[in-house]
Amino acid sequence: MVDWKKIEMWGEYALRKLGYEDVHHARPSKQKRGGRWYTASNDVWGCIDLMGTSDALPERRVQVCQTSGVSKHRRAIEMVHWNRGGIRTEALLIEI
Secondary structure, three states: OOOHHHHHHHHHHHHHHOOOOEEEEOOOEEEEEOOEEEEEOOOEOOOEOEEEEOOOOOEEEEEEEOHHHHHHHHHHHHHOOOOOOOOOEEEEEEEO
């Protein structure tokens, strides 16, 4: 079984070692529907798990997924218009 929290912590550590001061994690959110609790994904723009920002570096956005989900996540990442307002960005897809 994959420990996603541990993988995201490793991703945050790697972004900080690259010089990113702020790292945002997508956190799951609990929702109650019809008397039952569900956990919904809270990915940034529906496709990003980690986002690193720094004044000196381009924004770096990271999606971590299993090999079976690469095509789905790649399509979701490609649908987002990344260069908004002249901000340099990089979107990365990491297979586990």
